[in-house]
Amino acid sequence: MVKAGLEDVVAASSTICDVNGKEGRLIYQGYDIHDLAQQSTFEEVVYLLWFGRLPTKVEQEAISNELRANRRLPDEVLKIMRLFPKTANPMEVLRTVVSLLSMWDLDAADDGREANIRKATRLTAQFPTIVASWDNIRNGRQAVTPREDLNLAANFLYMLQGTMPDELSATSLDIALILHADHELNASTFAARVAAATLTDIHSAVVAAIGTLKGPLHGGANQEVIKMLIKIGEPANVEPYIKRMFEEHKKVMGFGHRVYKTEDPRAWHLRKMSQELGVQCGETKWYEMSRKVEELVFQDKGLYANVDFYSASVYYMLGIPIDLFTPIFAMSRISGWAAHILEQYANNRLIRPRAEYMGPANLSYVSLDNR
Numbered sequence: 001m002v003k004a005g006l007e008d009v010v011a012a013s014s015t016i017c018d019v020n021g022k023e024g025r026l027i028y029q030g031y032d033i034h035d036l037a038q039q040s041t042f043e044e045v046v047y048l049l050w051f052g053r054l055p056t057k058v059e060q061e062a063i064s065n066e067l068r069a070n071r072r073l074p075d076e077v078l079k080i081m082r083l084f085p086k087t088a089n090p091m092e093v094l095r096t097v098v099s100l101l102s103m104w105d106l107d108a109a110d111d112g113r114e115a116n117i118r119k120a121t122r123l124t125a126q127f128p129t130i131v132a133s134w135d136n137i138r139n140g141r142q143a144v145t146p147r148e149d150l151n152l153a154a155n156f157l158y159m160l161q162g163t164m165p166d167e168l169s170a171t172s173l174d175i176a177l178i179l180h181a182d183h184e185l186n187a188s189t190f191a192a193r194v195a196a197a198t199l200t201d202i203h204s205a206v207v208a209a210i211g212t213l214k215g216p217l218h219g220g221a222n223q224e225v226i227k228m229l230i231k232i233g234e235p236a237n238v239e240p241y242i243k244r245m246f247e248e249h250k251k252v253m254g255f256g257h258r259v260y261k262t263e264d265p266r267a268w269h270l271r272k273m274s275q276e277l278g279v280q281c282g283e284t285k286w287y288e289m290s291r292k293v294e295e296l297v298f299q300d301k302g303l304y305a306n307v308d309f310y311s312a313s314v315y316y317m318l319g320i321p322i323d324l325f326t327p328i329f330a331m332s333r334i335s336g337w338a339a340h341i342l343e344q345y346a347n348n349r350l351i352r353p354r355a356e357y358m359g360p361a362n363l364s365y366v367s368l369d370n371r
Contacts, residue, residue: 024262102203120338132159182336225312254309270310
């Protein structure tokens with residue numbers, strides 16, 4: 001039986017991530033996302049996803065040091081980025097720069113696991129630098145040199161804004177990166193595994209994932225959420241605006257999920273962060289509007305907020321440009337993509353599904369003169 005979109009079709013065995021839709025649970029290598037979001041760090045989660053266990057203190061320091069030491073982009077790549085049209089979509093830039101980086105990677109020709117881990121480390125370290133550097137370049141500013149005394153989240157905000165982030169902002173982004181790190185066989189991860197199954201290089205597999213994430217049905221929902229909230233403007237305007245959307249049969253972005261039948265566990269943490277950031281910056285309207293939208297959509301449609309809904313207001317209050325929301329998703333998900341690529345390489349079989357043919361049959365060829 002053919003299932004459109006391969007819905008609920010099991011396409012791989014994996015130890016990396018479990019999405020339990022009935023119970024609303026998200027598990028990384030056996031650890032509940034709530035425990036990781038409240039107690040872990042993104043760097044620790046990277047190690048967990050790649051190696052299947054939490055690191056020792058020595059191992060944690062080692063991977064953190066490696067990630068800090070590999071943040072810089074080659075000068076040649078920065079020069080090429082300065083030639084890009086300033087109107088280029090940030091996801092196009094990310095996709096192109098990752099492809100470029102393969103040409104400057106010293107391990108490019110080595111497909112062994114240790115070399116691939118080094119390449120994955122460099123890519124995970126460089127993604128924030130690519131995103132922040134592009135925002136500076138397109139706005140006529142010098143790219144900010146990454147610091148090695150900050151964790152990945154804090155360093156990204158520093159490179160993007162040129163100033164040290166406050167503790168709540170840095171912690172909020174770190175948690176957001178943990179929440180987005182992996183989500184089983186979502187579209188971009190599946191694309192990465194399909195590419196890796198051909199035994200192409202890790203950079204090519206990641207480029208396939210980025211191209212897939214660029215699609216509006218995968219990435220970008222939180223951009224539409226914040227655009228909607230900006231149009232609404234004030235909490236008092238929420239109810240008439242949303243009810244008008246219902247009457248016009250328009251989709252409210254950031255609600256519902258293909259797998260979760262209850263609340264997306266990631267939304268709980270992002271909701272809390274949205275409120276905390278609003279209180280800190282003295283402008284709680286983004287959180288208040290979001291809460292009201294959430295209540296109305298649940299009352300009318302029975303749909304729960306997903307990870308995209310509250311990440312919109314969180315990123316906006318962190319001062320992140322709207323068109324960088326999806327690249328930030330990629331900044332986190334590179335850790336999960338790499339984990340799945342490594343797992344695919346370790347037990348590989350070419351992914352080659354079949355299609356049910358629904359076209360005509362037994363046609364007779366007619367020569368061009370007789371058509």
